[in-house]
Amino acid sequence: MRKRLHLPAIVAALVTAAGLLTAGSSTPAAAVPATIPLKISNNSGRGDAVYIYNLGTNLATGQQGWADAAGTFHAWPAGGNPPTPAPDASIAGPGNGGSITIQMPKFSGRVYFSYGQKLVFKLTTGGLVQPAVQNPSDPNRNILFSWSEYTLNNDGLWINSTQVDMFSVPYAVGVQPVGGATKTTGHLKAGGYNNFFNALRGQPGGWANLIQTAPNGSVLRALAPLYGVETGALPANAMDDYVNRVWSKYSSQTLTVTPFSNEPNTKYFGRVSGNTMNFTNSAGQTVTSFQKPDSASIFGCFKLLDAPNDLVRGPISRTLCAGYNRSTLLTNPNQPDANDSGFYLDTVTNHYSRKIHAQMADGKAYGFAFDDVGAHEALVHDGNPQTAYLTLDPFN
Template sequence: MRKRLHLPAIVAALVTAAGLLTVGSSTPAAAVPATIPLKISNNSGRGDALYIYNLGTNLATGQQGWADSAGNFHAWPAGGNPPTPAPDASIPGPANGQSITIRMPKFSGRVYFSYGQKLVFKLTTGGLVQPAVQNPSDPNRNILFSWSEYTLNDSGLWINSTQVDMFSVPYAVGVQPTGGTTKTTGHLKPGGYNAFFNSLRSQPGWGGLIQTAPNGSTLRALSPLYGVETGGLPANAMDDYVNRVWSKYSSQTLTVTPFANQPNTKYFGRVSGNTMNFTNSSGQTVTSFQKPDSASIFGCFKLLDAPNDLVRGPISRTLCAGYNRSTLLVNPNQPDANNANFYQDSVTNQYSKKVHQQMVDGKAYGFAFDDVGAHEALVHDGNPAQAFLTLDPFN
């Protein structure tokens, strides 16, 4: 599986790119302890057994492994080819209506949670194999599960609610600052879980993203990228929009201002043939993009690759957001700060649109760079006292 962790271990990557949160904390590094408590509350209304996993990279050593309920780190053993079973890293989760508290170490990783049965993890010579439910033969295909991503380091905690890969288990995350009020994100509106799936089913061409269990119950909706890769979504889903963008900027200029705190740093895009060339304020060409296909747009990769640099990456992030939100035709100045313009075109990322529509705060990680303009479901604090993961009802 393509592992796309959206909370980089190096927090500088979060604060240099366009529209991302700014780390405003002046808290000294020593204020962040080696572990902090994570309170996990099960409000799902389900009677299934719940299993928790805390997997990631130890930021002190760079080793991959897992943390037990006390926050102790365990490195993965060597894997094999074919992959070998990973040690059982599961933590028994709370029953419906109950809560437990575990410890989070200084990790960049994921907290997985599964209902009814444990997840299957394996190890290759390159490390952990993540679940890849877009593959029908993946052993986790018929398990109901999801995950939250987090980074805890000397600058604080970042924790998200993500739907970049799939929309499945309803849940929210939170962080309580020392001496402050808890910040939360990820809660669905009442009825939002069913409303999302009903809306996706009724959207022509998009219902193929939904996966069901052998008994017919809904498991998840795959992201549009995985839909394209598996045939659940037409590979030309975004072609009409891209063609219109290409036509517009063959005779007009697309202006990208990728850094919210650097309004004078601008890049100017014009289409010539199959290429969109970007110049800086001196007229020098700094990077170019080939005409993207739907997979590149939905995955924010391939023809919209975004290296962790200060030019191509930030421009690509901005383009990716503009394509997924369909704002490139209505505003030649990107990123578009007016979310009233988002997803209004008939050709758009309907999956991300519908996820955002059902969120209480309107924020979600509907695609990889949904943080452009700070529309992502993420909370941060530089001096965290406690984190929260709340499993919500399936209604």
């Protein structure tokens, strides 16, 4: 399963390079301890047992593995071909109405949580095999679960609520800085869980096919549209009409991309020629080019919209991806569009992301991989974290 790791691979690398982290890091590196507590509260209203997993990369050694409840790191053993069972890395989670506290080490990874059953993880010679529930034969297909992504390093903590791969379990994340107020994100509006699935069912064009149910008919999740396209649940041409209109518009007009909010004079200018959108810098030099993207490239922000961790193509691609998913490229030739009141208004858009944002209490979500363009993502950060929070919210 292709996993979109926003924090370590995208946010940290690009934002650091652009000089954007300094504003959020108010303390010296030495202020961040080796571990910080993560308080996990279960307000779900469900009686199922909960299982917690803290998996990722040890930032001190570069090894992949898991952390136990005390924050002690364990490297994965060698895998096999076919994949071999991974060690049981589960931590018993809190029952309904309860909470537990575990320790988070300096990691870049994920905190998984499942209801009712433990997740199945396996190891190949290349590392950990993570759940791929778009595959009907995946052993986790009928388990209710989700995850939060985080990075804890010498510059602080970044932790998010993500729906990039699927919308499943309602939850929120938070961080309390030393001597400061807790910052939280990810809570749904009242009724938001059911409202999202009802809205997706009512969206024409195959969007209801993204919903997966358990054998007993209960809702498990909605897959992100990339996996809908890849499995045939969503038409492969879902975004084609919008792309064609973008291509027509910028064959005779210029698309201006200003990818760094703190560098307003760094601009790139896009024009379409045939099947290619070429971008030039202020000196008129061509710096990168993009072929006409298909729906999978747009929903996944990859392939024809690949975004390497550099300072030119990656930032331009991130901006284009956001503009396509939010359908703002036709209404605003200056990107990114800062006004979210104009997002998702075209009939051809990422309706999955649109409906998720509509149900979020603060309007923020990770509805697609680069939803952080313009800071519309469900992410909290602090350079001097004291405690992190993960709250399992009610389904009703």
